[in-house]
């Protein structure tokens with residue numbers, strides 16, 4: 001998979017080259033390109049924004065700069081992803097869909113966003129998704145891209161040391177993950193739940209599912225409403 005990011009703050013994307021993602025790049029599992037949008041400006045001031053038509057606060061990013069940038073960075077098999085507070089929600093399901101793509105290009109806006117004609121024009125040549133990572137407002141798209149790239153790349157074969165955990169993720173079975181424990185057995189007078197040291201794998205699996213159901217019910221009841229009917233057995237309903 002190839003990922004390209006267009007931004008006026010290329011340095012903001014440096015974390016993509018660290019740790020797990022950095023190792024995935026070194027191992028050739030992904031290629032990542034970060035491009036400075038100002039490389040496509042034409043004026044001495046390298047302007048990327050202008051006042052909004054219709055008035056209102058802030059500035060809007062110029063189509064004459066974004067257009068040529070995306071023309072050059074995007075290719076035949078590109079999916080363009082544009083982070084925005086007004087986007088469709090980014091979910092684990094969407095992360096899996098993106099992990100199957102050949103080429104993702106992320107367009108990082110700043111100010112009040114990018115002139116809408118840039119998205120409309122690109123959508124005539126490629127799939128374009130306007131995506132929100134949550135119901136809060138950031139200053140620009142870069143932090144959203146770091147989140148999405150991490151969620152996508154960890155799903156690629158060979159990236160995670162323990163691939164099983166990608167399937168057992170929170171959300172993968174529709175529930176939140178329950179609590180985890182490691183040594184020591186007792187820490188600040190708090191003991192690890194006995195069942196986890198019982199060696200009885202059926203009991204452990206049942207306890208973990210009960211914990212996941214209880215936590216989901218408490219923190220994200222909306223996820224339970226979305227679960228397909230057959231997803232909960234009669235024991236689950238009793239939890």
Ligand SMILES: Nc1cc(-c2ccc3ccn(Cc4ccccn4)c3c2)[nH]n1
Pocket residue numbers: 083084085086108109110111112113114131132133134135136137138139140141142144
């Ligand atoms: N889930 C998300 C995504 C964003 C996001 C993504 C890209 C941009 C480019 C500019 N801004 C600031 C801004 C503020 C006000 C209205 C429009 N945009 C962004 C914010 N915020 N929250």
